[in-house]
Amino acid sequence: MKLILCAVTAALLHITPTVIMVKRQDAVAHLLPGADQFAARELHLSSADSKKLHDAVGWEPPDGVVTFYVGKHQDQTMGALIFMRVDCQHGPIELAIGYDPRGTVRGVEVTKATVEMKPWILEALRAGLTNAYNGMATTQAPNGAAKVKPQIGAMPDYMAELVDKGVMHANAAYRLFYK
Amino acid sequence: MLYDLRNSDLRVRWLVTLLLATLGTSYLFGAWMVGLYAGFSTSKVAETYGSSGEAPMVMQMPPETTVVAEHAVSMGEMGDEQHHVDKDLLVQDTHVHMPMYAVIAAALSVIVLGLSMSRASGLALIGLLFAAPWLDFAGMWLTKIVSPRFAVVTLAGGWAMALGYGIVAAVATYQMWWRKQ
Numbered sequence: 001m002k003l004i005l006c007a008v009t010a011a012l013l014h015i016t017p018t019v020i021m022v023k024r025q026d027a028v029a030h031l032l033p034g035a036d037q038f039a040a041r042e043l044h045l046s047s048a049d050s051k052k053l054h055d056a057v058g059w060e061p062p063d064g065v066v067t068f069y070v071g072k073h074q075d076q077t078m079g080a081l082i083f084m085r086v087d088c089q090h091g092p093i094e095l096a097i098g099y100d101p102r103g104t105v106r107g108v109e110v111t112k113a114t115v116e117m118k119p120w121i122l123e124a125l126r127a128g129l130t131n132a133y134n135g136m137a138t139t140q141a142p143n144g145a146a147k148v149k150p151q152i153g154a155m156p157d158y159m160a161e162l163v164d165k166g167v168m169h170a171n172a173a174y175r176l177f178y179k
Numbered sequence: 180m181l182y183d184l185r186n187s188d189l190r191v192r193w194l195v196t197l198l199l200a201t202l203g204t205s206y207l208f209g210a211w212m213v214g215l216y217a218g219f220s221t222s223k224v225a226e227t228y229g230s231s232g233e234a235p236m237v238m239q240m241p242p243e244t245t246v247v248a249e250h251a252v253s254m255g256e257m258g259d260e261q262h263h264v265d266k267d268l269l270v271q272d273t274h275v276h277m278p279m280y281a282v283i284a285a286a287l288s289v290i291v292l293g294l295s296m297s298r299a300s301g302l303a304l305i306g307l308l309f310a311a312p313w314l315d316f317a318g319m320w321l322t323k324i325v326s327p328r329f330a331v332v333t334l335a336g337g338w339a340m341a342l343g344y345g346i347v348a349a350v351a352t353y354q355m356w357w358r359k360q
Contacts, residue, residue, distance in 0.1 A: 017212070023258070024257055024258045025254055025255075025257070025258050028254060028257055037251070038251065038252050038253065038254065038257060039249050039250060039251050039252060040249065040250055040251075040252045040256075040257075041247060041248075041249045042247070042248045042249070042250075043245055043246075043247055044241070044242055044245065044246040044247075044248070045241065045245050046241050046242050046243060046244050046245045046246075047241045049245045050241065062265060062266070062267060063265075064241050069252065069257055070249075087267060087268075087271070089271075091271075092268070177245065179247075
């Protein structure tokens with residue numbers, strides 16, 4: 001019986017494979033419209049800046065590097081984008097967060113999730129989760145989860161909170177270090 | 180021998196056969212997944228689990244002040260990156276996979292206990308069944324924290340897993356359904 005319980009527990013804990021929710025290229029096209037030249041701006045954070053980021057949002061990049069992708073058209077900046085990973089016990093999700101040239105959030109896409117998390121995320125997205133981020137200032141606290149909570153179940157709500165968290169991390173990195 | 184699979188009840192042999200078939204199928208898909216996400220060569224495994232794959236431009240120590248490096252990229256370069264398992268993901272993978280590997284090794288070992296083979300062969304086979312997942316994950320961790328050269332340990336673990344399963348499946352099937360005495 002113990003063996004069966006262990007097997008069931010292990011099966012329940014098993015992280016399911018990653019699925020692409022939105023191809024990165026499609027996210028780039030959507031979040032940096034009009035851009036046809038791109039540059040990767042890699043910020044190798046000093047210890048002090050890593051700490052600053054950690055103090056602000058309780059997160060710092062594990063490898064010490066934050067990468068923004070800057071989109072340009074005829075040398076005019078069309079915006080910037082960052083891919084942000086958020087981990088939970090069900091596996092990782094990846095978000096693409098785009099910023100317009102004024103520095104406000106242009107949009108958010110969930111680019112990756114796991115097989116298990118996909119239906120929960122889709123439910124949160126269908127309830128309009130990512131609409132809540134459009135146009136927000138990087139100083140604002142993301143509250144997409146609170147907006148969709150009445151319309152969705154517990155797990156989709158948990159996914160929405162993870163998306164909020166990812167947007168909060170990205171916004172802090174943009175606000176503090178993107179020049 | 181604690182029990183004799185050769186002369187066991189038909190229902191026991193049916194159970195063992197179905198268990199082996201199901202595990203075999205999951206192993207085939209496991210191999211397919213390894214091919215998709217990690218590869219079967221030492222260089223591919225080192226790229227997936229080694230520290231070099233984590234961020235090609237990472238500085239070993241944080242700089243005194245934040246350094247900004249900018250370079251042109253194509254749309255393709257921003258696309259889906261090569262699958263890489265960083266330390267956090269490896270912690271998670273180890274936590275969730277090791278219990279399942281232990282249960283699979285235990286299930287196969289219970290089958291070994293019912294096979295007609297010498298005590299030494301039984302001990303060696305059970306040892307192999309449990310050594311495989313240890314080698315697999317030890318290889319991943321050593322590749323990450325010591326040297327990419329340890330990728331070969333992970334490959335050895337994968338092949339040991341296949342070998343252990345192959346021996347148990349072949350011997351059990353033969354003894355249960357063909358060699359009755």
